[in-house]
Amino acid sequence: MTPPLDLNRRQFLGAAGLTAGATLLAGCAPSAAAASGPRTLQFWHLLSGGDGVTMSGLLDGVNKAQSAYRIRPTVLAWGTPYYTKLAMAAAGGRAPDVAIMHATRVLGWAPGGLLDAWDTDRLAELGVDASSFPNPIWKKGDVDGRRLSIALDAHPFVLMYNTEVCEKAGVLEDGRLKEATSPEDFLAMVDAIAGVTGGHGLSYGYLGDGSQMWRLFYTLYTQHGIEMEMPQGGPAVIDKDAAVASLEFMQKLLDGKRAAKQADYGTAVAEFTTGKSGMFLSGVWELRTVQAAKIPFDIAMIPAVFGTPTAYADSHSFVLPHQSRPDATSRDLAHRFAADMPKGSFGWAEAGHIPAYLPVTESARYAKLLPQAHYAEAAQHVRYDPPAWFTGSGSNFQGQFGAAAQPALLGGSDPAAAVDRFQDAVKRFLSQPNPADPEGARR
Incomplete structure (x- = not known):
């Protein structure tokens, strides 16, 4: 490799x-x-x-x-x-x-x-x-x-929401999104929004984009109050139960009604900015795109459905x-x-x-x-990639996560098998020396 x-x-x-x-x-x-x-x-x-x-x-x-x-x-x-x-x-x-x-x-x-x-x-x-x-x-x-x-x-990776649509769906309180403290709470909110739009409640583009999959997954994973550890040489510390629960929740969002089963990034942006959905999972870098669309919207942290407020960033x-x-x-x-x-x-x-x-x-x-x-x-709640020489924005690490996770999100296959594939990829990364480390190159 x-x-x-x-x-x-x-x-x-x-x-x-x-x-x-x-x-x-x-x-x-x-x-x-x-x-x-x-x-x-x-x-x-x-x-x-x-x-x-x-x-x-x-x-x-x-x-x-x-x-x-x-x-x-x-x-x-x-x-x-x-x-x-x-x-x-x-x-x-x-x-x-x-x-x-x-x-x-x-x-x-x-x-x-x-x-x-x-x-x-x-x-x-x-x-x-x-x-x-x-x-x-x-x-x-x-x-x-x-x-x-x-x-x-x-x-950070955040939740944008159409305030007009969400008001009609009854998921606002004093003009802001109501608190969701469990996966069930949030899924019910998305269902209510889908009832208003007549289409999807949520837009989330992920096809072929490992970074997008990783950003949402690691936000949800760290909401369990844990982070991954990837020390040089291994072994990695990855809580499989938390990882599976996070992927299962993503699968429930991508059921074809709450959010499209198959949507790339551009499709998700277009869907939200044309008012065809009420929520949008993306990064703050899309703020000006949404502002230019002239729709009424606000932004919040992704709800802490697994307990701990975190934001991948x-x-x-x-x-x-x-x-x-x-x-x-x-x-x-x-x-x-x-x-x-x-x-x-x-x-x-x-x-x-x-x-x-x-x-x-x-x-x-x-x-x-x-x-x-x-x-x-x-x-105050940012969570960065697990510290390792092979992680970070623009790295192959996030692409490898996407390769492992996409079959589960796209076709509903076993999320536990997806986590196993991801763990195997991390193990291969950890077995390799850091190319930037002269000492590692000699080992």
Whole structure:
């Protein structure tokens, strides 16, 4: 089985000696200090579309707000192309000054020295420390006692609902969705909504999309008050009973009446935004899509039907890709930039993401931002992928989960067999060394 990471082991260990790669990336090395004027910082990110436009606005804001630095962004294709190029730049020690990474991908890069640590004392001087971030989000940036990432946001998997449809179905209370404290409660709500729409009560697109299946499944799984553990070498700690219960609940939602048995992501978006369903399971990144549809809606955390409020999420985070000879001035300015961006992230909130910086989400201005303020609590309950070198956004891990789970969701086959297939895939992942870890490569 091919190692499920964007670079294979030979690429990681040989990247520093690739003359062509070094030539290509030479323009990204820190420039010599200018005699006067702002320092230019090279910043790589993978945000495009609406998020890319919003990020450009944030960068314009920080550029105008001070005169010490100017950000020069480079936008690369989401997923494998981005992480491959960033890894090769870091392996060669000629990386950009700062970059965006998903928080769930950081752990896999740490052993190979592909990321440099942030100076926590300097960050604290700039107003960035544990007191200004939700605890689970701040903790995610620490790897073996080193601060390797600083979160800009959390972007959780949530429940969107059409308030007009839900009002007719009698599932609102004071204009907000009623609490559902068991699987039966939630299924009854979806049934009531389906009675109003005459079609489906819920939209959920999952066909061929392992990430979508995983996001809902892991939200439900962690609602049991547990998380998966996947230590290098194994064995994995996966509660089979909780996993089966979570998949069984997903099967009950996908019965053809509550939600379509066979729906891809685009079909689910279209169904909800045209008023043909009353609920929609998706990520906060679809906020602007739904707003553009001009339907009355609100957003809430997915009900804690198994007891514990949780929200599967990832975070766009700032990292320092490894540089062999970092310029002291540029490195200090990178710290300033990583502190300035969370402080100025209200525009990021308008796009749907939950800012990680608490002074933003606890402000009076944010309290008036709807529906964002209605799901801000999710930041306190985020659950990331199980920490492992092969997990995280854009990884093959989520695709493997989808391959294991889709037969059960599509055809109603035994969910226990699906969990067994998933456990077998995790066992194969755990038997492989981290390609980014030179020690692991020699074992």
